[in-house]
Amino acid sequence: MYDSIIDPTLGPAGDARGRTALAPRPGDLSGLRLGLLANTKRNAEDFVEEVAELLESQHGVKKVLVRKKPSIVNPAPPEMLEELRAECDVVVVGVGDCGSCSASAVADGLQLEEAGIPAVVIVSDAFRVSADAMATLQGTEGYQYVTTPHPVANLSRQGVRDRAAAAVPEIVALLSGPNAAAAS
Amino acid sequence: MTAAPQVDGRAGAADDPVRGVRGAIEYCYERGWSDGLPVVPATEADVAEFLATVDRDADEVIGAQSHLNRRVTVAQAAVNAIMAGCRPEYLPLVLAAWDAVKGEPASQGGAWQSTSGPAPLLVVNGPIRDRLGINYAGGVFGPGFRANATIGRALGLIVRNGYGIRPQELEQATQGVPGRWTLCIGENEELSPWEPFSVAGGVEAGVDAVSAMLIRDCEYIDNRHTESAEAVLWDIADTLARTGAYLGIKHSTGGVVLGPEHAQFLASAGYSRADVQQWLFEHATRSQADLVAAGKESHDEDPGPDPFPMMPSAAEIPVIVAGAANAAISTVFRPFGWSTWSGRSVPVPPVSDTATHTQEAPA
Numbered sequence: 001m002y003d004s005i006i007d008p009t010l011g012p013a014g015d016a017r018g019r020t021a022l023a024p025r026p027g028d029l030s031g032l033r034l035g036l037l038a039n040t041k042r043n044a045e046d047f048v049e050e051v052a053e054l055l056e057s058q059h060g061v062k063k064v065l066v067r068k069k070p071s072i073v074n075p076a077p078p079e080m081l082e083e084l085r086a087e088c089d090v091v092v093v094g095v096g097d098c099g100s101c102s103a104s105a106v107a108d109g110l111q112l113e114e115a116g117i118p119a120v121v122i123v124s125d126a127f128r129v130s131a132d133a134m135a136t137l138q139g140t141e142g143y144q145y146v147t148t149p150h151p152v153a154n155l156s157r158q159g160v161r162d163r164a165a166a167a168v169p170e171i172v173a174l175l176s177g178p179n180a181a182a183a184s
Numbered sequence: 185m186t187a188a189p190q191v192d193g194r195a196g197a198a199d200d201p202v203r204g205v206r207g208a209i210e211y212c213y214e215r216g217w218s219d220g221l222p223v224v225p226a227t228e229a230d231v232a233e234f235l236a237t238v239d240r241d242a243d244e245v246i247g248a249q250s251h252l253n254r255r256v257t258v259a260q261a262a263v264n265a266i267m268a269g270c271r272p273e274y275l276p277l278v279l280a281a282w283d284a285v286k287g288e289p290a291s292q293g294g295a296w297q298s299t300s301g302p303a304p305l306l307v308v309n310g311p312i313r314d315r316l317g318i319n320y321a322g323g324v325f326g327p328g329f330r331a332n333a334t335i336g337r338a339l340g341l342i343v344r345n346g347y348g349i350r351p352q353e354l355e356q357a358t359q360g361v362p363g364r365w366t367l368c369i370g371e372n373e374e375l376s377p378w379e380p381f382s383v384a385g386g387v388e389a390g391v392d393a394v395s396a397m398l399i400r401d402c403e404y405i406d407n408r409h410t411e412s413a414e415a416v417l418w419d420i421a422d423t424l425a426r427t428g429a430y431l432g433i434k435h436s437t438g439g440v441v442l443g444p445e446h447a448q449f450l451a452s453a454g455y456s457r458a459d460v461q462q463w464l465f466e467h468a469t470r471s472q473a474d475l476v477a478a479g480k481e482s483h484d485e486d487p488g489p490d491p492f493p494m495m496p497s498a499a500e501i502p503v504i505v506a507g508a509a510n511a512a513i514s515t516v517f518r519p520f521g522w523s524t525w526s527g528r529s530v531p532v533p534p535v536s537d538t539a540t541h542t543q544e545a546p547a
Contacts (some may be wrong), residue, residue: 009344014253073294099356100294
């Protein structure tokens, strides 16, 4: 009955995004080269650094590269992605703790997977919805990431350390083992 | 189309065009195309009528969110302008306003998805204000004026429908800003003692132009009884310098929409617009102790001067004149993030000659 009403959401076709297949998981993290991809939000870099320290001491990885994204809204630029791809075996991305950076952290995780690098994304739990929306937008509904309680920006260094410790088991599970939901 | 559920207002419209109207509006609501207020359903014929007002390719891409894989075209802007309640001859201004917002650095950094939920403030200069009925006098920020209400609203619908950025989804505004619905004002050039705001934006006086900023608040300054220009300026500077709006790390800026009475009062005391900016810059300061009290002090080796300037520079305090000359009231507004006004106004082209208006409102 209302067929003549124009759908205002129909724009030019975007690039078709198929489902991103996750990179093969290494099984054991020992001896692997770890990269960190942080955004500019307060405590983001400290958080992934604390995660790295625990992964080094508990799982025998070696941190080789730390990069901070120039933009909170866009995924890491191609040259940064290439650096991570060339020098790292696994990458930890975080922390998605704002409206746009939570979504872009998921986009980073997916572009790393597409480049063949197992990655894990850390998002604060207040931003699950935008992280999930980005995964769906990128064709990979159900993509799994690790959440940490919101907020992150007001934590002390010790607070960040505690949060990192709490997140590490799940980070290790997603980096080393099969990611059931997103591998399908 | 799949059959929509039957709702009131949807019954046969064959003999009475009004009878299906509510149903058509409900249809748009059900599809998530509305910002919460009713929209005007757009048809192909409507879009053609709107596009005839501009000399633009309907398929021209006018904005993109590459990280969201979304682009919007001139035609899509027209559809959303129709839905917002615009008249066809508003479209050139809607497109210019979109360009103005897009040109603001603040709109480049994830603003549409931000927890701060900023609203595009549009400021219109030139004869187009009277031609389209854009309010620049009494109640300039308020309701009651179709052009102001619908032109601002059109931008919000383009973001929602064109970019697919909706609240509680990709838009993560914590509280949002009331003006995100619509926030379009004319400058009261007639009662302003200074040159049009758009002149500072690089457009010649008398030429239709629109300027845009993404803002986070509007706060009034009510100062009616003083005989001192500096007392009025002090009051404005105090609001500009409040710690709640200071984000730390770097300066965020602030601007002021002076009511004509304040503007004329300041001008009669010898202040040019640049003098006002300079005075506000010099006096919108807070002590380091205040910053410490608010937990916003710098942790750098050099925490900066004491008192600490809360505005980045004099030039980055936009000063606009709007409203009625019936009380000494002004408004401070606050651009989003650490950005400032780009200093660039966008000229509005005249309505294209090919435009014909087949749907004039009945007399």
